[in-house]
Amino acid sequence: MNHLPLIIKREYLTKVRNKSFVVMTFLSPLIMIGLIAVVAYLSQLNNDKQRSISVLDESGYLTDLFQNTETTTYNYLADIDLETAIALVKEREDYGLLHIGDALSSDNTPVHFKFYSKDSPSITVISSLESKIERRLREMKLQADGVSLEQIQSSKTQVNIGQESFEGEKSSKIDNIVKLAFGGMAGYLLFMFIIIYGNMIMRSVIEEKTSRIIEIIISSVKPVQLMLGKIIGTSLAGVTQFVIWILLGGVLIIVVTAIFGIDVSQLQTPQQDMVRQSIQSQDAQMIAENLLIAIGNLPIANLIVAFVFFFLGGYLLYSSLYAAIGAAVDNETDTQQFMLPIIMPLILAVYVGFFTVIEDPHGTVSTVFSFIPFTSPVVMLMRIPFGVPLWQQGLSLLLLIATFMFTVWIGAKIYRVGILMYGKKPSYKELFKWMKY
Amino acid sequence: MKDLLVANSVTKRYGNFTALNKVSIAVPQGSIFGLLGPNGAGKTTLIRIINQITMPDEGSVTLDNEPLRPEHIKDIGYLPEERGLYKSMKVGEQALYLAQLKGLSKTEAKKRLKYWFEKLEIGDWWNKKIQELSKGQAQKIQFVVTVLHQPKLLIFDEPFSGFDPINANLIKDEILQLRDQGATVIFSTHRMESVEELCDHIALIHKSNKVLDGKLNDIKRQFKTNTFEVGMQADNAERIMAQLKENFEVLPATFKNLHDDIKINIKIDAKTSPNDLLSYLMSKAEIHHFVEVLPTANDIFIETVKNN
Numbered sequence A: 001m002n003h004l005p006l007i008i009k010r011e012y013l014t015k016v017r018n019k020s021f022v023v024m025t026f027l028s029p030l031i032m033i034g035l036i037a038v039v040a041y042l043s044q045l046n047n048d049k050q051r052s053i054s055v056l057d058e059s060g061y062l063t064d065l066f067q068n069t070e071t072t073t074y075n076y077l078a079d080i081d082l083e084t085a086i087a088l089v090k091e092r093e094d095y096g097l098l099h100i101g102d103a104l105s106s107d108n109t110p111v112h113f114k115f116y117s118k119d120s121p122s123i124t125v126i127s128s129l130e131s132k133i134e135r136r137l138r139e140m141k142l143q144a145d146g147v148s149l150e151q152i153q154s155s156k157t158q159v160n161i162g163q164e165s166f167e168g169e170k171s172s173k174i175d176n177i178v179k180l181a182f183g184g185m186a187g188y189l190l191f192m193f194i195i196i197y198g199n200m201i202m203r204s205v206i207e208e209k210t211s212r213i214i215e216i217i218i219s220s221v222k223p224v225q226l227m228l229g230k231i232i233g234t235s236l237a238g239v240t241q242f243v244i245w246i247l248l249g250g251v252l253i254i255v256v257t258a259i260f261g262i263d264v265s266q267l268q269t270p271q272q273d274m275v276r277q278s279i280q281s282q283d284a285q286m287i288a289e290n291l292l293i294a295i296g297n298l299p300i301a302n303l304i305v306a307f308v309f310f311f312l313g314g315y316l317l318y319s320s321l322y323a324a325i326g327a328a329v330d331n332e333t334d335t336q337q338f339m340l341p342i343i344m345p346l347i348l349a350v351y352v353g354f355f356t357v358i359e360d361p362h363g364t365v366s367t368v369f370s371f372i373p374f375t376s377p378v379v380m381l382m383r384i385p386f387g388v389p390l391w392q393q394g395l396s397l398l399l400l401i402a403t404f405m406f407t408v409w410i411g412a413k414i415y416r417v418g419i420l421m422y423g424k425k426p427s428y429k430e431l432f433k434w435m436k437y
Numbered sequence B: 001m002k003d004l005l006v007a008n009s010v011t012k013r014y015g016n017f018t019a020l021n022k023v024s025i026a027v028p029q030g031s032i033f034g035l036l037g038p039n040g041a042g043k044t045t046l047i048r049i050i051n052q053i054t055m056p057d058e059g060s061v062t063l064d065n066e067p068l069r070p071e072h073i074k075d076i077g078y079l080p081e082e083r084g085l086y087k088s089m090k091v092g093e094q095a096l097y098l099a100q101l102k103g104l105s106k107t108e109a110k111k112r113l114k115y116w117f118e119k120l121e122i123g124d125w126w127n128k129k130i131q132e133l134s135k136g137q138a139q140k141i142q143f144v145v146t147v148l149h150q151p152k153l154l155i156f157d158e159p160f161s162g163f164d165p166i167n168a169n170l171i172k173d174e175i176l177q178l179r180d181q182g183a184t185v186i187f188s189t190h191r192m193e194s195v196e197e198l199c200d201h202i203a204l205i206h207k208s209n210k211v212l213d214g215k216l217n218d219i220k221r222q223f224k225t226n227t228f229e230v231g232m233q234a235d236n237a238e239r240i241m242a243q244l245k246e247n248f249e250v251l252p253a254t255f256k257n258l259h260d261d262i263k264i265n266i267k268i269d270a271k272t273s274p275n276d277l278l279s280y281l282m283s284k285a286e287i288h289h290f291v292e293v294l295p296t297a298n299d300i301f302i303e304t305v306k307n308n
Helices: A004-017 A019-048 A082-092 A123-144 A149-154 A173-210 A214-218 A223-260 A270-279 A284-297 A300-328 A332-359 A364-369 A376-386 A390-418 A428-436 B043-050 B070-075 B091-101 B106-119 B135-147 B165-180 B192-198 B216-223 B237-247 B274-282 B297-307
Strands: A051-057 A072-077 A096-100 A113-117 B003-014 B017-028 B032-036 B058-063 B076-079 B153-157 B184-188 B201-206 B209-215 B227-233 B249-252 B262-267 B286-292
Touching (some): A004 A019, A004 A173, A004 B091, A019 A223, A051 A082, A082 A096, A123 A149, A173 A214, A173 A284, A214 A223, A214 B076, A214 B091, A223 A300, A223 A390, A300 A332, A332 A364, A332 A376, A364 A376, A390 A428, B003 B043, B017 B032, B017 B043, B017 B058, B017 B184, B017 B201, B070 B076, B091 B135, B106 B135, B135 B153, B135 B165, B153 B165, B165 B192, B184 B192, B192 B297, B201 B216, B201 B297, B216 B297, B227 B274, B237 B249, B237 B262, B274 B286
Parallel strands (some): B017 B209, B076 B153, B153 B184
Antiparallel strands (some): B003 B017, B201 B209, B227 B262, B249 B262
16 A cells, blocks of 8 residues: 555655744745845944044155045144154044155155054955055056056056857856855755755654653554655745745845845955955946856756756655664754764765865866765756866766665664564664664 | 454564563453563563564464564554653544544544543543643543554553542443453553453563463462362360361461351362362361462462572
């Protein structure tokens, strides 16, 4: 008798109706969006802060360099010495004091720069000061060599290397960023999914053991069927939760943006600043164009198909192990010793993905890890946007499926024996023995 | 009488430990079969094999002369000793689910549940969660779920544990009714008085081996020691006692009797018939009490386990 649909239905309904599940489903996006809104609000607060920086230019060469901006006011100090200036700045509670010494280099430009402040100044402030000074000094040096200011201005050029593969596919620098984003997202999603819902499966197996219903169930259903039913039912509940999160999150983002007028795209971190600087020379239209090309260049069909298969394979592989662990122990605290061997390969996969694949998506390390079944789902999903030959994907998937069937078999064996074992904390040795029963 | 369930030389090993060693039992159709044995003897293993939860390493089990198949699950109802229900699931929903797992359709299961819930007066629990019920109440649900699919073979492992005397009686009557309606019952318990009360046949498993089985009455006959409780009224009790001790094996007795001038147990050998003893006693004194001492299930259990 095939009771699989019945079991799946029960598992699904039990999970979905569970109060904490419902609360988490609807609360998580709220919390996430709330967090983003707070961060956005705070960063805007920070940007709005007025800074005043005092400048003591003893060289006299840079008196007109610093212009007031929206966020920064420059006060030029004159005719006082450094100590008085520092005391003055301290008293006025300025952000800091930029001191330009009167020492000159051989080509008559100032060489002595120092920034005095209460706390260590922010990197962005210092680097912005540095780049302003550097530009001015270069101009001064060039002028000293007889180049006019106009010549300097007109010498500024901008080059954008267009990229095209031998097959005629256009691409750009943005390509890699887009590929990373897609691959990283897919891999990370799988990682999160396994951890959240694997744990859920484990808990539900433990619950059946502690409530002692297991023997009643198992006299009507084959343990393997029960295990698969649990895995599938819980996964469906997981997918439901994920879809609700995405939909709710999307709606909330729109609502929050509309209400509070927070431009989420303006959220900036120093890293983003650097990326922006590296491509700031290109105009916005060009960036948008390149972005579209980059997304168009992704092997989208391949990505979707591979995502489905590797996601399923990887998830089933790990969840059968989670189920086996749940069956082997009596309560959640006993699971610790068995969790490490599950979590380790997962974390390894994510690290390999984020550090090695980014650097060299087709290098030896990435390739090898995208074949090892316990890491392949995550690593391969991250590699695929960079274009992986189909035979490699096929072989990796085949290995994954073979291992998946093996772990389900092992898991089912441990499960079958474990669910009827009470009162003792099993060792690895015992688990191994169970496989032979 | 036809045997419904036959286990033939069933062996089960867990690693180096032999849980069952060539155990054979035959459960006659329509009987209540007591499966007895000390803790850890292997009863649960045998029951799990009958339920196809585990497979025997050697030997075979047949139900209705057919080797056990997955389809037989619907012919067996099992109430395990370690039993529970999903705590956060509603009673009705849960009973429906478990009934469907046994192969009943949803509508049929609903109909029968209604009948049983009314019979056991638990109809208003349908929408309660198990965690809101007491232990005894939950046990009632488990009992209903076990018998709901009208299995040919019912296996009860300590069915009365957790019940108060009234409910225990209720369940006992239900079990007897089911037997009368044609079900065969395997009954595993440590409470010998219920064995005495319910079982027609018993089998005793000790240290993985079957050490005893058969009809309860036959076994009793086998275990009887030809001992009789004798209560007599006599003036010269001491002299009679001396004579009795000369001719028979006389043991102290514990029964209650109004006339206790002489109150003894007399054991006779196989050649002597009770009538011989009786006529001898009659010639000596006035007999008020003469009963054959029959071994109780408890005695049989203890003696068998001790001797093995």
